Amino acid sequence: MVHNKSVVFLKHPTEFPVVGEHFAVQAKDLNPDLKENDVLLRNLFISLDPYMRGRMRNATNSYVGGFQIGQPLNGSGVSEVVESKNASYPVGTIVTGSVGWEEYTVVAGAQGLRAIPNARNSKIPLSAHVGVLGMPGMTAYSSLKIIGQPKAGETIFISAAAGAVGQLVGQMAKRLGLRVVGSAGSDDKVEYLLKDLKFDAAFNYKKGNILENLKAAAPEGVDIYYENVGGEQLEAALEVMKLHGRVIACGMISQYNTQEPYGIRNLIQVVGKRITIRGFIVSDFAAECSADFAKDVGSWLANGEIIYKEDIAVGVDSAPDAFIGMLQGKNFGKQVVKIADL
Amino acid sequence: MVHNKSVVFLKHPTEFPVVGEHFAVQAKDLNPDLKENDVLLRNLFISLDPYMRGRMRNATNSYVGGFQIGQPLNGSGVSEVVESKNASYPVGTIVTGSVGWEEYTVVAGAQGLRAIPNARNSKIPLSAHVGVLGMPGMTAYSSLKIIGQPKAGETIFISAAAGAVGQLVGQMAKRLGLRVVGSAGSDDKVEYLLKDLKFDAAFNYKKGNILENLKAAAPEGVDIYYENVGGEQLEAALEVMKLHGRVIACGMISQYNTQEPYGIRNLIQVVGKRITIRGFIVSDFAAECSADFAKDVGSWLANGEIIYKEDIAVGVDSAPDAFIGMLQGKNFGKQVVKIADL
Known part of the structure; x- marks a missing residue:
């Protein structure tokens, strides 16, 4: 008892x-x-x-x-x-x-x-086994690789970039030679992205116009959008996305607690720019990615090559x-x- | 001169x-x-x-x-x-x-x-070379195959189904053993889809509620949405889409002549149902599909196996x-x- x-x-x-x-x-x-x-x-x-x-x-x-x-x-x-x-x-x-x-x-x-x-x-720390070494880490690792198809020199935009998934996506993208742009909801988080995670650009989505901030942070456009938020950030990402852009649809937290969802007005960009938007859950990629994930992220974390x-x-x-x-x-x-x- | x-x-x-x-x-x-x-x-x-x-x-x-x-x-x-x-x-x-x-x-x-x-x-007829044997035909043929990944027994919904691309998509999907549902903007067109093209279900999008009509036409949901229209029909398609659904984003004609685009409110379905939405242009698939397209569609048309x-x-x-x-x-x-x- x-x-x-x-x-x-x-x-x-x-x-x-x-x-x-x-x-x-x-x-x-x-x-x-x-x-x-x-x-x-x-x-x-x-x-x-x-x-x-x-x-x-x-x-x-x-x-x-x-x-x-x-x-x-x-x-x-x-x-x-x-x-x-x-x-x-x-x-x-x-x-x-x-x-x-x-x-x-x-x-x-x-x-x-x-x-x-x-x-x-x-x-x-034991808590890492439900974070960077657990489901959120595997989510970031597998979806960036399989849906994102990242290539050195490309630009990725990550919303909720200081969150459980976003912070790992950003550091992995940096390792792969991408230009990394993130958004977060406080100046402290933005500073963390820039100073600790070495993002190339970051902005506070609560300050100013999201599309203008994104354009300034990614003046040549975005190849990959790592989508955690939905709503206005998704609309802005589609607007600045480049030809053959990929949207990794991990989540849309801005839409989870509302009965009046935000209407995305520029989906026509998907046709003109030949964009792919793909949703997933982490178990979709387990067979393909689990072993590499444990080896790669485990060693990066142990060696201090990534932080969390x-x-x-x-x-x-x-x-x-x-x-x-x-x-x-x-x-x-x-x-x-x-x-x-x- | x-x-x-x-x-x-x-x-x-x-x-x-x-x-x-x-x-x-x-x-x-x-x-x-x-x-x-x-x-x-x-x-x-x-x-x-x-x-x-x-x-x-x-x-x-x-x-x-x-x-x-x-x-x-x-x-x-x-x-x-x-x-x-x-x-x-x-x-x-x-x-x-x-x-x-x-x-x-x-x-x-x-x-x-x-x-x-x-x-x-x-x-x-010579005109077929700019239609079923030309760009629209190749558009339908290649995108259905490559983006749609159609499998016998699945359900496809085609908007603008009596149009240049839609009518060929529908007939190809029938040949592949799919259940085919279409929308069009007049009762004459709906009758053409049902009687001439042998669609399994069709509705006039100008009559009644689009989502309710689509639910009635595809009560078990939709695996593939062939997107020619955008706006309310896209929103309805996302709503009834099944797990791992694919949206072939060919065009969004409802959005071409307006400065106030329709806001799509249910994109969160992309995450939950692990949907893929992919835009394209026909030249993306030329290398992979041109030869098969000419052979297949040319012979179907010559033999009267498809109409146009x-x-x-x-x-x-x-x-x-x-x-x-x-x-x-x-x-x-x-x-x-x-x-x-x-």
Whole structure:
């Protein structure tokens, strides 16, 4: 028997979710009652990601299963095995996998778990396994390569460039010899892009006219647009895009919490400039990219050739507000919640 | 010396072009004065195509050169060589190539001309060489194959389905075992799609709600959208598109003559459904598809396995009104102008 606090999904929001109305922290006793091959995890970090807003919709055609009313929200986490009936995951193993937004999670059959080798002695922080070394990192790595087809000398524009995916896309594009332009929602983030990540240009999308700022930052146009935001930034990107431009449609966070979506008025640019816009989810590219991703990004991170900023909220109680803050762009770097110390 | 009537470009329109203001028929004497390798053509048919509206823009980044103020408009034609200083194109040869919207055109060096073999004795009408056997046919054939990646059992939705490109796309998709749904702007055209072209479903986009009509015509969703129209039809197509859907962005005629473009509000579907939207121009696919196109479509047409409807205006004087009518959807079938009899 353990005492467990969880963030439970209460109701489908139509605009920004509200704590207490759409999700809330609830505490109850948990009797693990493990069966053959099950494990009980003590969660250390959970990942908060924009795509989760889509799982809050009352939709039938979402590409990831929706959250279940009355159940804890869930997503990627880093956890310690504290009880085990599975020989592959003995007590003390540190794992990543899908867990609840909660202190403890029972994983039936240890389904989808992956042990992190040498976790207790690594210089790489455990939280990286749900960020730069996890789903957001793999998202950036695979989609830039496969959809973006980047070539040295080209220009890439990345929206939400200081976010979980954007900061890695930018650094990878720099390594490949591209000119890298980013947007973010605060002057601090813009400074991070320019000084720490060595972007060639960056602007605060909340200041001045987005199209004018983008034109000034990319005067010769854009070959690749890494799309995390949608709305006005997508419209501006299409406007400055060059012939045979590619739009990597990773997400459109500006459209997730509104019932009045922004109307994109210049899609005709797709015809005239022979642009390709392609949406994806990271699992589309797993077979093709997983091995190279782990090798490349793992070594870059270990060698200090790339850096990765995280925004760490503390305690399961902080998760709902941190999630809403992320949807509003208040996070600075990849948003995680630290549930417990190792 | 010949007397020549031409349609001359006068001014860049911002909305629908107006005869007399933006283009007008002008007559003058033409002294061919041919140099080595030049030919003088007597034009028989000229092609009017929606993409030409883009060439009327005062734009620097158009993918085809803009029309020149004070010069005849130009495009594909079928012509007879009536004077020649080029041994490859003796007098009497029937050719296709780029010609003016006019009765006679001098083609320096016979640049870009192609002789039509057996032209005087073929059962295939000469006008087909600017339609189903020309640029529109090649457009349909190559883009359906390369961007569409059609598979038997899938559903395709084609807007402007009775037009120059759409009618061929639909018949090719039927041959490949797809379920074919089309839209058009009159009940006559809808009847043509259903009865003559054997579409599985079709609707008049001017009657009722486009999204509801499309949902009724494609209740299980759409795998491929062949996009000729843009605006509300694109929005509806995205709404009913299935996972991994493809949008073949051929044109967006609804957006060509307006300064207030329609805002597409549901592009977020591209992310959730992992849709690809790709623009192109026909020359992108020439190397890969030209030979197969000529063989396949040539034999289907000769054998009566496909049909092809043309809307033939008569006389160079009719070209401006026919062009405006085409932009308004008044043509029924591929729009050509018959300039002269052979």
